[in-house]
Amino acid sequence: xxxxxxxxxxxxxxxxxxxxxxxxxxxxxxxxxxxxxxxxxxxxxxxxxxxxxxxxxxxxxxxxxxxxxxxxxxxxxxxxxxxxxxxxxxxxxxxxxxxxxxxxxxxxxxxxxxxxxxxxxxxxxxxxxxxxxxxxxxxxxxxxxxxxxxxxxxxxxxxxxxxxxxxxxxxxxxxxxxxxxxxxxxxxxxxxxxxxxxxxxxxxxxxxxxxxxxxxxxxxxxxxxxxxxxxx
Amino acid sequence: xxxxxxxxxxxxxxxxxxxxxxxxxxxxxxxxxxxxxxxxxxxxxxxxxxxxxxxxxxxxxxxxxxxxxxxxxxxxxxxxx
Numbered sequence: 001x002x003x004x005x006x007x008x009x010x011x012x013x014x015x016x017x018x019x020x021x022x023x024x025x026x027x028x029x030x031x032x033x034x035x036x037x038x039x040x041x042x043x044x045x046x047x048x049x050x051x052x053x054x055x056x057x058x059x060x061x062x063x064x065x066x067x068x069x070x071x072x073x074x075x076x077x078x079x080x081x082x083x084x085x086x087x088x089x090x091x092x093x094x095x096x097x098x099x100x101x102x103x104x105x106x107x108x109x110x111x112x113x114x115x116x117x118x119x120x121x122x123x124x125x126x127x128x129x130x131x132x133x134x135x136x137x138x139x140x141x142x143x144x145x146x147x148x149x150x151x152x153x154x155x156x157x158x159x160x161x162x163x164x165x166x167x168x169x170x171x172x173x174x175x176x177x178x179x180x181x182x183x184x185x186x187x188x189x190x191x192x193x194x195x196x197x198x199x200x201x202x203x204x205x206x207x208x209x210x211x212x213x214x215x216x217x218x219x220x221x222x223x224x225x226x227x228x229x230x231x232x
Numbered sequence: 233x234x235x236x237x238x239x240x241x242x243x244x245x246x247x248x249x250x251x252x253x254x255x256x257x258x259x260x261x262x263x264x265x266x267x268x269x270x271x272x273x274x275x276x277x278x279x280x281x282x283x284x285x286x287x288x289x290x291x292x293x294x295x296x297x298x299x300x301x302x303x304x305x306x307x308x309x310x311x312x313x
Contacts, residue, residue, distance in 0.1 A: 119287070127283035128283070132287040132291065222299065229303060
Protein backbone atom coordinates (compact mmCIF):
# COMPACT_ATOMS: atom_id res chain seq x y z
CA UNK A 1 0.00 0.00 0.00
CA UNK A 2 2.81 2.40 0.94
CA UNK A 3 4.66 1.35 -2.24
CA UNK A 4 1.61 2.14 -4.40
CA UNK A 5 1.30 5.52 -2.67
CA UNK A 6 4.93 6.28 -3.45
CA UNK A 7 4.44 5.38 -7.10
CA UNK A 8 1.39 7.64 -7.33
CA UNK A 9 3.31 10.44 -5.59
CA UNK A 10 6.21 10.15 -8.08
CA UNK A 11 3.78 10.06 -11.02
CA UNK A 12 2.01 13.17 -9.75
CA UNK A 13 5.34 14.98 -9.30
CA UNK A 14 6.38 14.06 -12.84
CA UNK A 15 3.00 15.25 -14.15
CA UNK A 16 3.51 18.62 -12.44
CA UNK A 17 7.01 18.94 -13.93
CA UNK A 18 5.89 17.97 -17.43
CA UNK A 19 2.83 20.27 -17.37
CA UNK A 20 5.06 23.12 -16.22
CA UNK A 21 7.55 22.46 -18.99
CA UNK A 22 4.75 22.20 -21.57
CA UNK A 23 3.11 25.44 -20.45
CA UNK A 24 6.41 27.32 -20.59
CA UNK A 25 7.33 25.96 -24.03
CA UNK A 26 7.67 28.38 -26.89
CA UNK A 27 8.97 26.99 -30.17
CA UNK A 28 12.22 28.27 -31.64
CA UNK A 29 11.58 30.57 -34.55
CA UNK A 30 15.19 30.64 -35.85
CA UNK A 31 18.00 28.07 -35.87
CA UNK A 32 20.92 28.15 -33.46
CA UNK A 33 24.42 29.13 -34.57
CA UNK A 34 25.70 25.63 -35.50
CA UNK A 35 22.39 24.48 -37.01
CA UNK A 36 22.23 27.67 -39.04
CA UNK A 37 25.69 26.95 -40.43
CA UNK A 38 24.67 23.40 -41.38
CA UNK A 39 21.42 24.52 -42.99
CA UNK A 40 22.89 27.35 -45.05
CA UNK A 41 26.31 25.90 -45.98
CA UNK A 42 25.58 22.15 -45.91
CA UNK A 43 24.53 21.89 -49.55
CA UNK A 44 27.54 23.81 -50.88
CA UNK A 45 30.16 22.31 -48.54
CA UNK A 46 29.08 18.67 -48.59
CA UNK A 47 26.93 18.49 -51.71
CA UNK A 48 24.37 16.15 -50.16
CA UNK A 49 20.71 16.74 -50.95
CA UNK A 50 19.68 15.06 -47.68
CA UNK A 51 20.94 17.42 -44.99
CA UNK A 52 20.60 14.75 -42.26
CA UNK A 53 23.15 12.66 -44.16
CA UNK A 54 25.50 15.63 -44.42
CA UNK A 55 25.39 16.08 -40.64
CA UNK A 56 25.55 12.37 -39.76
CA UNK A 57 28.35 11.35 -42.13
CA UNK A 58 30.50 14.42 -42.52
CA UNK A 59 30.01 17.04 -39.81
CA UNK A 60 29.43 14.47 -37.05
CA UNK A 61 31.25 11.54 -38.65
CA UNK A 62 33.11 10.66 -35.47
CA UNK A 63 29.79 10.06 -33.66
CA UNK A 64 28.77 7.67 -36.44
CA UNK A 65 32.02 5.77 -35.91
CA UNK A 66 31.12 5.54 -32.21
CA UNK A 67 27.66 4.16 -33.01
CA UNK A 68 29.10 1.58 -35.37
CA UNK A 69 31.63 0.57 -32.70
CA UNK A 70 28.90 0.12 -30.08
CA UNK A 71 26.91 -2.05 -32.50
CA UNK A 72 30.03 -4.10 -33.27
CA UNK A 73 30.64 -4.58 -29.54
CA UNK A 74 27.09 -5.79 -28.91
CA UNK A 75 27.25 -8.21 -31.87
CA UNK A 76 30.60 -9.52 -30.64
CA UNK A 77 29.27 -10.04 -27.10
CA UNK A 78 26.17 -11.88 -28.33
CA UNK A 79 28.35 -14.08 -30.50
CA UNK A 80 30.78 -14.73 -27.65
CA UNK A 81 28.18 -15.76 -25.08
CA UNK A 82 26.09 -17.88 -27.43
CA UNK A 83 28.93 -19.71 -29.11
CA UNK A 84 29.87 -21.69 -25.99
CA UNK A 85 26.81 -23.93 -25.85
CA UNK A 86 26.34 -24.32 -29.58
CA UNK A 87 26.74 -28.10 -29.64
CA UNK A 88 23.88 -30.26 -30.95
CA UNK A 89 23.17 -28.15 -33.97
CA UNK A 90 22.65 -30.97 -36.44
CA UNK A 91 19.72 -32.93 -35.05
CA UNK A 92 17.39 -30.15 -34.01
CA UNK A 93 13.70 -30.44 -34.71
CA UNK A 94 12.24 -28.00 -37.19
CA UNK A 95 8.77 -26.66 -36.62
CA UNK A 96 6.33 -26.76 -39.49
CA UNK A 97 6.36 -23.47 -41.43
CA UNK A 98 3.08 -22.59 -43.08
CA UNK A 99 2.90 -22.69 -46.86
CA UNK A 100 1.77 -19.04 -47.06
CA UNK A 101 4.71 -17.74 -45.03
CA UNK A 102 7.17 -19.85 -47.01
CA UNK A 103 5.87 -18.75 -50.43
CA UNK A 104 5.47 -15.11 -49.44
CA UNK A 105 8.98 -15.00 -48.03
CA UNK A 106 10.43 -16.33 -51.29
CA UNK A 107 8.86 -13.36 -53.08
CA UNK A 108 9.46 -10.77 -50.37
CA UNK A 109 13.03 -11.46 -49.22
CA UNK A 110 14.76 -10.38 -52.47
CA UNK A 111 12.58 -7.28 -52.68
CA UNK A 112 13.33 -6.31 -49.05
CA UNK A 113 17.07 -6.82 -49.61
CA UNK A 114 16.92 -4.75 -52.81
CA UNK A 115 15.06 -2.00 -50.95
CA UNK A 116 17.68 -1.99 -48.20
CA UNK A 117 20.46 -1.62 -50.76
CA UNK A 118 18.49 1.17 -52.46
CA UNK A 119 18.08 3.01 -49.15
CA UNK A 120 21.78 3.04 -48.32
CA UNK A 121 23.00 3.81 -51.83
CA UNK A 122 20.56 6.75 -52.07
CA UNK A 123 21.31 7.90 -48.52
CA UNK A 124 22.56 11.29 -49.73
CA UNK A 125 19.46 11.94 -51.86
CA UNK A 126 16.42 10.51 -50.07
CA UNK A 127 15.55 9.84 -46.41
CA UNK A 128 17.45 6.97 -44.94
CA UNK A 129 21.07 6.00 -45.00
CA UNK A 130 23.57 3.38 -43.99
CA UNK A 131 22.03 2.54 -40.63
CA UNK A 132 18.46 2.37 -41.91
CA UNK A 133 19.40 0.44 -45.04
CA UNK A 134 21.43 -2.02 -42.99
CA UNK A 135 18.52 -2.58 -40.62
CA UNK A 136 16.19 -3.25 -43.58
CA UNK A 137 18.73 -5.70 -45.06
CA UNK A 138 18.96 -7.52 -41.73
CA UNK A 139 15.18 -7.72 -41.37
CA UNK A 140 15.01 -9.32 -44.82
CA UNK A 141 17.52 -11.94 -43.75
CA UNK A 142 15.68 -12.53 -40.47
CA UNK A 143 12.45 -13.12 -42.40
CA UNK A 144 14.36 -15.71 -44.40
CA UNK A 145 15.63 -17.41 -41.23
CA UNK A 146 12.09 -17.69 -39.89
CA UNK A 147 10.32 -18.75 -43.06
CA UNK A 148 12.97 -21.11 -44.44
CA UNK A 149 14.70 -22.63 -41.42
CA UNK A 150 16.43 -25.31 -43.48
CA UNK A 151 18.36 -22.75 -45.47
CA UNK A 152 21.83 -22.22 -44.06
CA UNK A 153 23.90 -19.06 -44.33
CA UNK A 154 27.63 -19.25 -43.70
CA UNK A 155 28.21 -17.39 -40.45
CA UNK A 156 31.89 -17.03 -41.31
CA UNK A 157 31.03 -15.17 -44.53
CA UNK A 158 28.81 -12.71 -42.63
CA UNK A 159 31.64 -12.07 -40.15
CA UNK A 160 34.19 -11.55 -42.93
CA UNK A 161 31.86 -9.11 -44.74
CA UNK A 162 31.38 -7.20 -41.48
CA UNK A 163 35.13 -6.97 -40.84
CA UNK A 164 35.97 -5.88 -44.39
CA UNK A 165 33.33 -3.15 -44.45
CA UNK A 166 34.30 -1.92 -40.98
CA UNK A 167 37.97 -1.67 -41.92
CA UNK A 168 37.11 0.07 -45.21
CA UNK A 169 34.91 2.57 -43.36
CA UNK A 170 37.76 3.53 -41.01
CA UNK A 171 40.29 3.61 -43.88
CA UNK A 172 38.03 6.00 -45.83
CA UNK A 173 37.88 8.18 -42.73
CA UNK A 174 41.68 8.17 -42.44
CA UNK A 175 41.92 8.98 -46.18
CA UNK A 176 39.87 12.07 -45.35
CA UNK A 177 42.56 13.14 -42.86
CA UNK A 178 45.35 12.61 -45.42
CA UNK A 179 43.79 13.96 -48.63
CA UNK A 180 41.24 16.44 -47.27
CA UNK A 181 40.67 18.47 -44.14
CA UNK A 182 39.60 15.94 -41.51
CA UNK A 183 38.35 12.52 -40.45
CA UNK A 184 35.59 11.24 -42.79
CA UNK A 185 35.80 14.36 -44.96
CA UNK A 186 33.91 13.52 -48.14
CA UNK A 187 35.77 15.87 -50.48
CA UNK A 188 38.42 13.23 -51.29
CA UNK A 189 36.29 12.67 -54.40
CA UNK A 190 34.82 15.49 -56.45
CA UNK A 191 31.45 16.72 -55.24
CA UNK A 192 29.77 16.25 -58.62
CA UNK A 193 26.44 17.66 -59.69
CA UNK A 194 24.13 18.41 -56.75
CA UNK A 195 21.25 15.96 -56.43
CA UNK A 196 22.49 13.18 -58.71
CA UNK A 197 23.46 9.64 -57.69
CA UNK A 198 27.20 10.21 -58.19
CA UNK A 199 27.45 13.31 -56.05
CA UNK A 200 28.41 14.33 -52.52
CA UNK A 201 31.96 13.03 -52.82
CA UNK A 202 32.67 9.90 -50.83
CA UNK A 203 29.31 9.79 -48.99
CA UNK A 204 27.73 7.03 -51.16
CA UNK A 205 30.83 4.84 -50.71
CA UNK A 206 30.96 5.49 -46.95
CA UNK A 207 27.25 4.69 -46.68
CA UNK A 208 27.64 1.47 -48.66
CA UNK A 209 30.23 0.28 -46.14
CA UNK A 210 28.19 1.46 -43.15
CA UNK A 211 25.09 -0.26 -44.54
CA UNK A 212 26.90 -3.53 -45.19
CA UNK A 213 28.47 -3.40 -41.74
CA UNK A 214 25.22 -2.68 -39.88
CA UNK A 215 23.33 -5.25 -41.95
CA UNK A 216 25.87 -8.01 -41.40
CA UNK A 217 26.16 -7.19 -37.69
CA UNK A 218 22.41 -7.38 -37.06
CA UNK A 219 22.21 -10.50 -39.23
CA UNK A 220 24.99 -12.11 -37.26
CA UNK A 221 23.20 -11.36 -33.95
CA UNK A 222 20.03 -13.01 -35.27
CA UNK A 223 22.06 -15.85 -36.81
CA UNK A 224 23.84 -16.72 -33.58
CA UNK A 225 20.50 -16.69 -31.73
CA UNK A 226 18.98 -18.91 -34.43
CA UNK A 227 21.86 -21.39 -34.39
CA UNK A 228 21.43 -21.65 -30.64
CA UNK A 229 17.77 -22.71 -30.76
CA UNK A 230 17.06 -26.35 -30.13
CA UNK A 231 13.98 -26.11 -32.28
CA UNK A 232 13.29 -23.32 -34.70
CA UNK B 233 -5.29 20.29 -37.33
CA UNK B 234 -5.90 16.80 -38.69
CA UNK B 235 -2.24 16.02 -38.04
CA UNK B 236 -2.52 17.03 -34.39
CA UNK B 237 -5.64 14.90 -33.89
CA UNK B 238 -3.93 11.94 -35.55
CA UNK B 239 -0.80 12.43 -33.42
CA UNK B 240 -2.83 12.52 -30.19
CA UNK B 241 -4.76 9.42 -31.31
CA UNK B 242 -1.51 7.57 -32.03
CA UNK B 243 -0.11 8.65 -28.67
CA UNK B 244 -3.16 7.29 -26.81
CA UNK B 245 -2.89 3.95 -28.68
CA UNK B 246 0.82 3.79 -27.79
CA UNK B 247 0.05 4.44 -24.11
CA UNK B 248 -2.59 1.68 -24.05
CA UNK B 249 -0.23 -0.79 -25.75
CA UNK B 250 2.61 0.13 -23.39
CA UNK B 251 0.39 -0.55 -20.36
CA UNK B 252 -0.58 -3.90 -21.92
CA UNK B 253 3.10 -4.72 -22.47
CA UNK B 254 3.93 -4.02 -18.83
CA UNK B 255 0.87 -5.52 -17.15
CA UNK B 256 0.02 -8.59 -19.22
CA UNK B 257 0.98 -11.93 -17.65
CA UNK B 258 1.38 -13.67 -21.03
CA UNK B 259 4.89 -12.91 -22.30
CA UNK B 260 4.02 -13.45 -25.97
CA UNK B 261 1.25 -10.84 -25.80
CA UNK B 262 3.62 -8.46 -23.99
CA UNK B 263 6.32 -8.83 -26.68
CA UNK B 264 3.83 -8.21 -29.48
CA UNK B 265 2.43 -5.16 -27.66
CA UNK B 266 5.96 -3.77 -27.23
CA UNK B 267 6.58 -4.26 -30.96
CA UNK B 268 3.30 -2.52 -31.78
CA UNK B 269 4.32 0.46 -29.62
CA UNK B 270 7.38 0.82 -31.87
CA UNK B 271 5.27 0.48 -35.00
CA UNK B 272 2.93 3.30 -33.95
CA UNK B 273 5.93 5.34 -32.80
CA UNK B 274 7.41 5.08 -36.29
CA UNK B 275 4.15 6.34 -37.84
CA UNK B 276 4.24 9.20 -35.33
CA UNK B 277 7.84 10.06 -36.33
CA UNK B 278 6.74 10.14 -39.96
CA UNK B 279 3.96 12.59 -39.05
CA UNK B 280 6.49 14.75 -37.18
CA UNK B 281 8.62 14.99 -40.38
CA UNK B 282 11.46 12.67 -39.31
CA UNK B 283 11.47 9.91 -41.96
CA UNK B 284 15.04 8.83 -41.12
CA UNK B 285 14.13 8.07 -37.51
CA UNK B 286 10.87 6.44 -38.62
CA UNK B 287 12.75 3.98 -40.86
CA UNK B 288 15.12 2.97 -38.06
CA UNK B 289 12.28 2.59 -35.58
CA UNK B 290 10.19 0.47 -37.94
CA UNK B 291 13.06 -1.84 -38.92
CA UNK B 292 14.80 -2.24 -35.56
CA UNK B 293 12.16 -1.43 -32.94
CA UNK B 294 9.23 -3.34 -34.33
CA UNK B 295 11.00 -5.84 -36.60
CA UNK B 296 14.33 -7.09 -35.34
CA UNK B 297 13.98 -6.61 -31.59
CA UNK B 298 10.61 -8.41 -31.51
CA UNK B 299 12.13 -11.38 -33.35
CA UNK B 300 15.15 -11.40 -31.03
CA UNK B 301 12.82 -11.37 -27.99
CA UNK B 302 10.98 -14.36 -29.43
CA UNK B 303 14.23 -16.26 -30.04
CA UNK B 304 15.34 -15.60 -26.47
CA UNK B 305 11.90 -16.54 -25.10
CA UNK B 306 12.02 -19.82 -27.02
CA UNK B 307 15.47 -20.57 -25.63
CA UNK B 308 14.47 -19.77 -22.03
CA UNK B 309 11.35 -21.97 -22.33
CA UNK B 310 13.48 -24.88 -23.54
CA UNK B 311 15.91 -24.55 -20.66
CA UNK B 312 13.22 -24.27 -17.96
CA UNK B 313 10.99 -27.13 -18.95
